[in-house]
Amino acid sequence: MTRRKTGPDRATVDLxxxxxxxxxxxxxxxxxxxHHRKPRGMGGTRDPLINSPANLVCVCQDCHHWIETHRTVALRDxxxxxxxxxxxxxVPIIINHLPVWLSPDGLAHPQKENTHA
Incomplete structure (x- = not known):
């Protein structure tokens, strides 16, 4: 049985x-x-939002462990x-006490973009 790849593609990782x-x-x-901010779940998912740059963030192993073991604070932040x-x-990420919004185009914004234009 072949294992299905459920992670982001190379272009998304590079972004x-x-x-x-x-x-x-x-x-x-x-x-x-x-790190997937919105969890993939056991066995992965076919939801394309899971591997969107807005749902992905680079972390070290220690911080990844912290996120997974301090879920209430990690959700809040x-x-x-x-x-x-x-x-x-x-949903912004709190970085250095300030909110940062990650967008699907692979950018980070210090304030929420107006999506109702």
Whole structure:
């Protein structure tokens, strides 16, 4: 049985790495993993939003562990997004006490973009 790939494609990984500067967005150490803010779930998912740059963030192994073991605070601060959220880009990540919105185009914005134009 072949294992189905459920992670982002190479172009998306490159986009996220370019945005995050090859550093953990939480502590600024060298990144080691790409974290899915909205969880993929056991066995992955076919939801295309899961591998959107707005749902992905570079983290080090220690911060990834912290996010997974401090889920209430991670949800509050945007490092995790509820599985019921349809738009991860609408949930900011708190970085250095300031909100940052990650967009589907692979950019990060210090303020929410007006999507009702």
């Amino acid at each position: 996220v790495r370019a945005r995050d500067g090859d550093q953990c967005r939480r502590c600024r150490r060298e990144y080691q993993q790409i 945007g490092w995790l997004v509820s599985k019921w959220t349809d738009h991860p880009e609408s």
